[in-house]
Amino acid sequence: MAISNSNSGVDTSKLFNPINLKELPHLTHYVSTIQTHQNPLDHDPYFHTDQGFYVSQSDVVLRQITYDLSGTFATPFPLSAYHRAGPRNQVFFHPSEVRAAIVTCGGLCPGLNTVIRELVVGLWDLYGVRQIFGITAGYRGFYWREPVELNPKLVDDWHKRGGTVLETSRGGFDLNKIVDAIENLRFNQVYIIGGDGTMRGAVKIFVEIRRRKLNVAVVGIPKTVDNDVGIIDRSFGFQTAVEMAQQAISAAHVEAVSAVNGIGLVKLMGRSTGHIALYATLSSRDVDCCLIPEIDFFLEGKGGLFEFLDKRLKANGHAVLVVAEGAGQDIIPRTDSQKQEKDESGNPVFLDVGVWLKSELNKWWAREHPGELFTVKYIDPTYMIRAVAANATDNLYCTLLAHSAIHGIMAGYTGFVAGLINGNYAYIPLDDIASAKNPVNTKDHKWSWVRSVTNQPDFEKS
Ligand SMILES: Nc1ncnc2c1ncn2[C@@H]1O[C@H](COP(=O)(O)OP(=O)(O)OP(=O)(O)O)[C@@H](O)[C@H]1O
């Protein structure tokens, strides 16, 4: 569903090359009674709001920033561009009238509490907003429980805590009940923090709010420990998760080298994308083979996993195997009812690829090398890598995302998300984000680099 309108007032045909500026929905497109105010930051002694401070409508961030001057590789025109995030000169909310709601949905991710904290502190300190509420336990919290009032004192140390103090959940998305609650509780700013499913829900909420012509702005802040949301550089918490994954890989390596024919097997999160496994493999250098959902693999025969591990064990006496949770799901035997299983949000429920691999490895060794010593140590750090507080880099990132979201919503934008594009904070239409996936590109340099670091097979059957 298309949610954008042309509103920038920028004549893109005058720019040096045709640019496809991703326009943002704005409250003034469907609410006629809105008044503008000078940005309260003008009176903030900590900010110098003279020339150049405010971001204008013509400030954009390009999605593609590399260009082949030889022309060998055609640059896809028009170039996609997004409005740059940041404070605007004029705001469309008077701080005393703002009633903000913040909700976290889906699985955990390092940094959730930081985003909540910085939304509260940013609204309070930057714009003087005093009515800020937390919706508890995900989308269902809008109609299921009373909101909790938030203030800077209450959230002061939340950035040091893993998880989400507001609680989260899957499922429970009831569009009418949610929008009725937003209306009845008189919220006019809604901050939605969540992954791909959450963003699809946020698009529906925005569209319904617009249909009802409510003076309510909706902003998303994409969250996904798997890094499976497209367009943005990476999602917050991802780097922290990779760092935690290192610890598991190091332990697996120690176990493997300390055994005769030892295999260290680590399963990492990554339902449909293998980014955590890939980045952890590249930064660890202890990994002999990395299995991700984007690449099919097989166990037996020429070019298979067992043949490769046999060679590694003969050469080095040990091997470390990293597998993303979504890898190999097609080759794990399952019952018909297991094939149908879905979680409350409708995501397929996976079988444990780590447990299955461990068992297959043991069977293979007993069959091929009866009587010889062999050990598989399986480490499943699943929740340990996401249930921690964000590291320093992610904390800073969360803060800037939260502040970007606040500046955008105060400027009257709605139906958008705040995200990092090529190192710059930008505003992206919600429906673009909700449909943008981010699979590992197995044809690019990064995956070639994994192959060259591990020397693992390409698993192409000859
Ligand atoms: N297509 C959709 N339309 C409306 N709501 C949705 C949709 N998909 C998911 N949701 C709702 O969004 C919330 C979160 O979805 P989900 O559990 O898939 O997690 P997510 O946001 O994708 O995060 P992650 O996968 O990173 O844990 C749930 O409340 C779910 O009901």
Ligand SMILES: O=P(O)(O)OC[C@H]1O[C@](O)(CO)[C@@H](O)[C@@H]1O
């Ligand atoms: O057990 P839960 O909370 O449903 O979450 C597990 C899923 O959440 C994620 O962390 C994020 O989508 C996936 O990697 C994983 O499959």
Ligand SMILES: [Mg+2]
């Ligand atoms: Mg998801």
